[in-house]
Amino acid sequence: MAAADDSLAGLALVLRRCDLREAPPELLGGLLLSPDSDRAVVLTAEEAREVEERLKEALARGEALAGGRLALHRRQCPGQEWEISVSALERAGGRPAAVLIDLAERKPARRRLDLLYRAAANIGASLDITRTAQDLVDVVVPAFADYATVNLSDAVMAGDEPQPAVRADYRRVAVSEPWPAGLMQVGHLLPLPSDHPSKRVLERGEPLLMTSRDQILQGLAGHTRLMVPADAQSLLVAPLSARGLLLGAVEAWRTGRSEAFDAEDVRFLQEIVSRAALSVDNARRYTREHTAAVTLQRSLLPQAPVDLTAAQTAGMYQPAGDRAEVGGDWFDVIPLSSLRVAFVVGDVTGHGLQATATMGRMRTAIQTLADLDLPPDELLTHLDDLVLRLAEESGGSGDGIGATCLYVTYDPVTRRCVMASAGHPPPALVRPGSAAAFVDLSPGPPLGVGNMPFEPVEIVLPEGSVLALYTDGLVERDDRDLADGMDRLRRRLDVLCRPGRALPEIGRQLVAELPATPPVDDIALLLARTFAMPATDTVEWEFPADPAVVGDARKLTSGQLAAWRLEEMALVTELVVSELVTNAIRYGGAPVGLRLIRDRHVLICEVSDSSSTQPRLRRARETDEGGRGLFLVAQLTSRWGSRYTQAGKTIWTEQPIGGLAA
Incomplete structure (x- = not known):
C-alpha cells in the first residue's frame, strides 16, 4: 500500500496541474483515468484532498465504493458543478488492480434542481434576520456565484415595514466567505443616492443584470472601490420582496474567467430569492413582535x-x-x-x-x-x-x-x-x-x-x-x-x-x-x-384607653422632637398625635401605641389600637360636633394611611423634614 500512497500524492499534484489526461503513466503507477474526462479542470488543494480521501477509501476496501460520487462546487467555475466518481477494480487475490476516476460536469438542470433543494433545506431554519441572510449567501456561493451579499433596509432589521426604495437606507447584513477586505463589510450603510440605478430598478421590483466589467463600472460610478470586486466581470442584483414589501436585495458577482450571468441565471436567482424573501420577512415579523414584547416587558420593570x-x-x-x-x-x-x-x-x-x-x-x-x-x-x-x-x-x-x-x-x-x-x-x-x-x-x-x-x-x-x-x-x-x-x-x-x-x-x-x-x-x-434603622431614630410608648393620656402623648412627642432638634415641627406633630390618640381611645381599644420614626427626610407618626375597623375620612358639616380629626390630619401631613396588624390596626402619617434636622 506504500506505493499506492505515493501514487496518490502524485495524483494530487497532477490534479493541481489542471490536465488529467496528460499525466505520465509512471507518475500514476497502477492508477488509471477514465477516458471520458475530456476537459482540463483546475482543482484547489482542498478539492484535491477530498478526491484523495475517496481514493484511499477505495484502495483500502478493494471494491467499488457505494455512493462514491463526490460533488465539487469550484470557485473557479461558478454556476458549474463537477462530479468525481471513484471505484476500484479487483484482481486475483483480492488486491486492487486499478482505480477508475471519472470527472464530469453535471448537467445544468440537475445542478439547479440540487441548488433549489439546498436552498429549501438551509434557508429559513432560523427566525434571526442576519442568520437567514447569511444562509442565503451560503447557498448562492460557490454553486452559483463567486461572491454574494445581502443588503437589507434598516427598518427591516428593526422589524418594521420598509420605506420605498428611493427613500430607504440599505445596510450590508451578510457576505460570502472569504470576502475581500477592501470592500464594504457587514454592518456598513450602502452609499447609494436616491437616483442610483440600483435603487430605481429595485423600486420597480425588477432584477438588475450587468454582463461586462465596463457596464458595472459605468453603473456604479463613484462607488467601485467600495462595492466592486477587483476582477468582477458580471453582476446580478435581485430584489428581496415578500407580501408586497421590498425588504432589500441580493447581489451576486462572477469574477475572473467565470461566464457572465445570462437570462436563465436571472430567472433562477429570482426563484431562490423569492423563497428566501418569505423567510426574511418571517424573521422580520418575529423581530417586531419580539422587540415589542421585550420593550413592554422592560417598561414594566423598575428602570x-x-x-x-x-x-x-x-x-x-x-x-x-x-x-x-x-x-x-x-x-x-x-x-x-x-x-x-x-x-x-x-x-x-x-x-x-x-x-x-x-x-x-x-x-x-x-x-x-x-x-x-x-x-x-x-x-x-x-x-x-x-x-x-x-x-x-x-x-x-x-x-x-x-x-x-x-x-x-x-x-x-x-x-x-x-x-x-x-x-x-x-x-x-x-x-x-x-x-x-x-x-x-x-x-x-x-x-x-x-x-x-x-x-x-x-x-x-x-x-x-x-x-x-x-x-x-x-x-x-x-x-x-x-x-x-x-x-x-x-x-x-x-x-x-x-x-x-x-x-x-x-x-x-x-x-x-x-x-x-x-x-x-x-x-x-x-x-x-x-438596612436597619438606628435605635436612636425610633421611640415608642403604650397608653391605656383613657382620654387623660392624650396630654401625656403630646408632651412626650414634644420632648422627643426637641431631642431630635425638630422643634419647628412640634406644633403640627402634637396636633396630629392628639387627634390620632383621641380617635384610638374613642373608637378603638387598649392598648394604644404611639411610635415616632425619624428618617433622613421624613418624620413618621404611628398610632395603634386593638380595633380592626378602618378609619374613614369624611367632611363634617357645619352643625356636626365631630368628624374633623382625620380631615385635619390629612391636611397637615404629606401622606397618611392605615394598615391591619395581628392585634388590630395602625394609622400612620408622614411629614417632610426637609432641611430642619441637623
Missing part, C-alpha cells in the same frame, strides 16, 4: 437600582434567546408605609405578548394590593382570585393561565422579614459572615389553582444581609436540573456577596457566568441588601 431606607436593590432581566419568545418574568420593589418595603418576583405561564400583558396586569394588581399593606399570604390569596378571573375571561377553562410569585416584606425598624410563595422557588439569603443558604420556605400552589392556603415565613435579618429573588430561567437550563442550578447559585452568591460590593455588579456577574447558549426562558433576578 434603575432602588436605594431606600430599608434596602438597596438591583434587578437584572434577560429575555429568552434564539427562537424562544419573551416570557412573563418580572420583579418589583414597592415602598410600603413606615419605611417598609416589598420585594416581588414572578413568572407568568407561556411566552409572547399575551404572557407579557398578563404579567403587566398582575404587577399592577400586586402594587394595588401592596398599598393596602396586606400580609404576604393574604396578598397572594387575592392575587390567586385575580388569576382565576383572568382564566375565566380567556375562555373559562383556565388552561394556559397561571403564574408563580414570591412576595417578601421587610421592616427596617424591627428587621422582620415576612414572605410567602405561590409555587415559586425560595429566595437565597446571605447573612454577613455566614454562608449563603435558601430560606426554609414551603411554596404553596401556583397562582390559578384556587382555594389553597399560602404559608408565611418570618425571619429576622441582620443589617447587611443580601436576599436574592429569581425566576427559574436563572437556575434551570437544558444541561442541568433545578436542584443543580440552585446549588450553583448558592455557591456563586457565597463568593460574590462581599460587604461593599455593588449589587448591580453581583447581578451582572451571575448572569454573565451562565452558559453561552441562548436561554430558552426569561431570566429575572432581584438582589436586595437590607
